[in-house]
Amino acid sequence: MRKLTYFVACSIDGFIGDPGGDATSMMAFVDEEMIEFLTSEYPETVSAQGREVLGFGEVKNRRFDTVIQGRASYQIALDAGLTSPYGHMAELVASRTLRESPDPNVELVSGDVVGRIRELKAQDSELGIWLCGGSRLAGELIGEVDELVIKTYPQVYGSGMPMFGADFAVTDFALENVRTFDNGVLVRTYSRKR
Numbered sequence: 001m002r003k004l005t006y007f008v009a010c011s012i013d014g015f016i017g018d019p020g021g022d023a024t025s026m027m028a029f030v031d032e033e034m035i036e037f038l039t040s041e042y043p044e045t046v047s048a049q050g051r052e053v054l055g056f057g058e059v060k061n062r063r064f065d066t067v068i069q070g071r072a073s074y075q076i077a078l079d080a081g082l083t084s085p086y087g088h089m090a091e092l093v094a095s096r097t098l099r100e101s102p103d104p105n106v107e108l109v110s111g112d113v114v115g116r117i118r119e120l121k122a123q124d125s126e127l128g129i130w131l132c133g134g135s136r137l138a139g140e141l142i143g144e145v146d147e148l149v150i151k152t153y154p155q156v157y158g159s160g161m162p163m164f165g166a167d168f169a170v171t172d173f174a175l176e177n178v179r180t181f182d183n184g185v186l187v188r189t190y191s192r193k194r
């Protein structure tokens with residue numbers, strides 16, 4: 001079985017964005033060291049737009065070959081004119097309102113998202129599945145998350161969009177790795193205790 005990893009950026013107090021989901025303030029911490037980390041360790045999480053800015057050539061996916069996002073997160077790419085923001089992976093978008101996929105690389109999942117993730121996990125592949133977000137989709141998939149990679153930016157939001165839009169329930173995770181960056185960013189990796 002391959003893993004579903006929620007790789008996400010958040011504030012110290014656990015918000016993935018302001019109440020509307022915007023996390024632009026965190027971008028100030030994406031400096032040279034952070035870019036080097038992302039491009040060497042998680043290159044596939046850099047979108048087509050980011051790849052253009054960073055001048056990416058051919059880069060092999062290292063951790064993930066599939067990404068799933070909620071329609072609200074995908075909408076940000078659509079609004080920017082990108083129908084396939086992660087064309088270097090298989091892309092899935094959960095939506096009950098989109099009737100037709102805007103791009104041949106994007107599979108719409110309108111019904112049983114948990115069931116579709118279980119099917120993908122059962123597929124034979126060296127690489128895993130990236131749960132990109134946002135909050136509502138992560139809340140629905142919390143039971144399927146095997147790994148968390150949390151990029152914590154040194155900012156307190158006070159309130160905002162939670163990492164998981166889910167009801168209260170305790171789930172235990174084991175800390176596997178911590179990496180600190182000179183600018184105060186922390187990347188923690190946790191695996192789910194089953």
Ligand SMILES: NC(=O)c1ccc[n+]([C@@H]2O[C@H](COP(=O)([O-])OP(=O)(O)OC[C@H]3O[C@@H](n4cnc5c(N)ncnc54)[C@H](OP(=O)(O)O)[C@@H]3O)[C@@H](O)[C@H]2O)c1
Pocket residue numbers: 007008009010016017020021022023069070071072073074076094095096097098109110111112113132133134135136137138140161165
């Ligand atoms: N900090 C980070 O690393 C990070 C990462 C990703 C996203 N974000 C932020 O998160 C925000 C969006 O999060 P969000 O919680 O509002 O929305 P979201 O989870 O991205 O998308 C929610 C939408 O997904 C669809 N959906 C969810 N569960 C479904 C299911 N079981 N079956 C079918 N469709 C389902 C629905 O789409 P329909 O309405 O079409 O039915 C729902 O409205 C954005 O502002 C983005 O910037 C932050």
